[in-house]
Amino acid sequence: MSIRPIQSVSDVTDIESRPFEEYLPYRSVAHALQAQAERHPQRVALKYIRSADLAEPAEQWTYPQFAAQVRRAARLFQTLCGNEQPRVAFLLPAIPQAHFTLWGAEAVGIACPINYLLGEEHIAELLQAAKVNVLVALGPHPELDVWSRVAGIRQRYPQLKNVLVIGATAETGDATDFDAAVAAQSDAPLAVSPSIDDVAALFHTGGTTGSPKLAQHQHRNQLCAAGGAACMYGASERDVIINGFPLFHVAGSFVYGLSMFLVGATVVLPTLLGMRNTGFVQRYWDFAEREGATLLAAVPTVMSSLLAVSVGGADISRVRSLLTGGSPLPPDLADAFEQRFAVPVRNILGMTECGGVIAIEPCAMPRTAGSVGLPIPFVKVRAVDANGEPLPDGEDGELQILGPNVSPGYTDPAKNEGVFLKGGWLSSGDVGHLDAQGRLYVTGRAKDMIIRSSHNIDPLMIEDTLHKHPEVAMAAAVGAPDEYAGELPVAYVTLKPGAKADTQSLLAFAEAHMPERPAVPKQIFILDSLPMTAIGKFFKPRLREMAAGQVIEARLAQRALHEKVAACVQADGKGVQVVFDCGGDPVAAASVKEMMAPFALRWRLAGRGDRQEAAV
Template sequence: MTAPPKVPASGEGAPFSAPFPVRSIADVRKLEAAPLEATLRARSTYDIFVNAARAFGDKTALTFLRTGDPADTPIRWSYAQLLEGIHQTANLLHALGVGADDAVAVLLPGCLEYHLALWGGEAAGIVQPLNPLLADAKLVSMMNASRAKVLIAYGSDDESGIWSQALRLRPLVPTLTAILRVAPHDEAPDVTAGLVAGDGIESFNLLRARQPAGHLVSGRRIAPTDIAAYFHTGGTTGAPKLAMHSHRNQLFTAWASVVMQGTAASDVTINGFPLFHVAGVLPGSLTALSAGAEIVIPTTALMRNRDVLRNYWRLVEKYRATTLAAVPTMLAALANVPVGDADISSVKYCRTGAAPLTAELAERFERLFGLHVHESFGMTEMAGISSITPCGVLAPVGCVGFPLPYAQVRIVALNEQGGASDQDMPAGEPGMVLFKSPNVFPGFVEPQDTANAFTADGWLATGDLGWMDAQGRLHLTGRSKDLIIRSGHNIDPKLIEDALGAHPAVQMCAAVGAPDAYAGELPVVFATLVPGASATEQELLDFMSARVADAAARPKRVTIIPSMPVTNVGKLYKPELRAMATVAVVAALLDEVLTGMGSAHAPRPHVYIANDGVVTVVPEMTGDDAANDRLHEALRAALARLPVKTRV
């Protein structure tokens, strides 16, 4: 019997590296041959940058594109320069009183300084990346929850009005002692100095330059269990939750991603993910930097820059990108960009995650560009990554690959509330996916949120539905909260989406439940069309209905919309589609009421969903009080039958 290859220890001066290509679950088991403590010896994310600078020195770590024009000259930082900047940033924060338990909030677009804020922030205290597209009230809530001591903010309103936003936030966060202004890359130094107003507002770059670049002045010995970051999650609606990451969580994500993907120092990746999101920070950045790879930052606007999108394949050619990582909505956008005569042969690995991939999009991407799309699964509560389909493993759509080394997975039945039960499902049968893993987070800042995230016996309840195949790979089928429940019958929206997504005119589609007075929910579908293609809603409905075998799952309506609602990181946002479906149902019901009252030609009531989530109906009033009362009574009676909260 051949002995398994020895897995070298990571840390103690060594960058992360893959000892062998992972192609099977047996290879994952080989990685687990030694105890994790013997394999992963680095103690903190700071160790990653010390090791990388020692190993790679003058090699390029970060390349910042000033514009989306491939002919422009970028700004490049080496691994040695990056470590110097991290030292200076950590030392500056230390001088401002930031300790191991203090939060450093960050409001920046795509830029080189973001990496100083991230990794210098973690070396000094706890970094808190914030989404500048969130409302001020949510940002204030999160900064007060973390008791943020310093805010590092972009000194311009050109990107999402960040500087004005930072100034608005300052008086609303009592714990803030300083705002560090990051100057745009093209701002002259004399202009930077003139813009600093004092009174706790300082120039990040000017103060940083005065700090030692060769060591941490604090002398801090970072423990693996120390909290490294607060990432917000669930913040598109409702109150955002702050997920805590330990240094060990983030180290493990970087190491596991390197060994599963085979990331090497020769790799180049264009990271278009925003760095307030865990996908951009950990799988997208720390993984590459821990192995000595090069990261290209495609302008401050990242993939929102139309020039970057239009010239994407030319940028791949110029920088010889080897890895392409993007959410499915971005892959759909890239599928509309002709490759032309650009040489993209350098790309060896294409990976997606964060949202379901349709079979049609995967097939189109492979047909157009010769790139097989490998799916992965990640979540904020697992420091960004849970399972990976490695390079060279050709899996069907919906397969998100092998769970990480040292991770444990369970598939359990749903309970009556749609949560995780303690009943394990047989192999191949779907249920909720549960995890225990070294990168499972210690919890949220709010204890009650933590309690809700775990089962009674300590498993992380992902809320995702899936099953394991005979090869040890995880397949996802959807989210438990996305199930459409029609008269007690659970309908997987993916079955509907796969059927409609096969239509050649459909670019993206999403099925959601619309409220129904009798069935509780009925499936409806929203679709966008491929640019230049045409199809009617009835044509799409007929096409899909012929391919959905379950009669209860056949939608009654297809609605063609110009674009899909997405979150700030490009993930499909189904709550907005459910809201649209609800408004359409209510409007149709109101038409029936008016027709029944002989008022078919009367002005239609205005229907919208208020900030509290209640469907609100505002009818047109007349001078006849009795008629108004009858109308109100009829509307209330009709709406009372729907399984949604309403008000007239």
């Protein structure tokens, strides 16, 4: 694969003038990895920083060594599964064995990376939905508890035939030692050779609750996404990237992983805890110098944390860009990072259903505030109106994607409706537009939109405004339920160290600087930390849950019901469920029902009417 830095839309058009098979001449991901092993026999593919001790050298694997480990893992999975297709799930942080497992599983079957922070019931549901026959999990570890859930998972999913463990101990019982079992395998070429349109992986998406939703990834999807990312970065074998993203997330696997492997670059894994290792983060710039990093990968919340870390005497002159995505990038945060460290920031738009990449700001082009860059080669993006008709440049609409990166759909076809559309288009759920130069802008998230008396409020507008306050470190906005307006905007913030701001001063700042009066938050809450997903994105279902809970508590107190009625508030990706326990008191139940009626909620009575449920 020949990578040329993208500097304009015309460069993308030039790449697209050739057949896709010429642009990415690989039959599968495994074929691509083997090609790099032959092309770059001396280059280091993978490095693992075991601890935050700078004196301890990183472990490393050259491309031939890396490809050999992948083949050994693949052969192990074949041996375990016999005549069945290996369907391999793993509960692993970003450690070398996660890479061997992911790429090895894809070489001979289907990989199913799973968020190791999920509850055992949800994990078991994912295993069953994916028809998994091999599970690889992290064993007992003082820094990260994954293993304690494995026994419960096996009870809930008794069909699971093979369990392998990283770090076998007496506590892991009959689980097979992964490292020993892999080492015992031959690294000879594999007899199986998947094709580019075969399903390589199943990535779960759709939040942390609800029925399992597994997006299928073909080898074509992953290669298109990773190859496009490499073009946008202008990546080469000279690059070294620090990638702390877990591989159950498409960013860790493809945006900052496979994209680098396709060009012979080096991927550095920053300890078992990744960017949640505070010791590593405090020495981040020293490690960047030691490893010769040229590219950094971080979500905006991690960027904010790095702003508090001094470079000291570290030489970071080799770093040519920080790559970010996963959540909106506040322009002020990007400006502050660039000014502080003289490291250009480039934005990325991705999606699990698109192999992780839709558009990227090319490293060889200037950053444009608010833009997520250009669609990657062979990928088309359009903004459409409510009737699905394309909109002109500059006009916001729902963003739809078409290209070789788009998944063939979910494993359950019933979940495809409204997402995978006719003609191969994918509905992203994002709101945005393209400009006359072909740059893409995301201005909101359809499901995150706050609707106040029929007025649509983009939470990003609120967040960007609060990020301009000199003492605000992070901000997230959601809609709180309201009897009359439907929703009212509220915001949750964390402050920078030593900050003195209070809620009143923040509200005054928002009133003075918010572009739209209806978007001014009704309340601002200062927290020690904001709820995050495993990769550092704001977990907005939890914030909606908090906002709804605060409203419900206030309304119960107003009616002197707070000592008689207990309210349980739970959120998922679809909304917030509130259950009231009135303790068998029919008068309290009637009062609760009357209290909630103005919210225009859907009500159901349970039992004798002493329990009320509402979907907010």
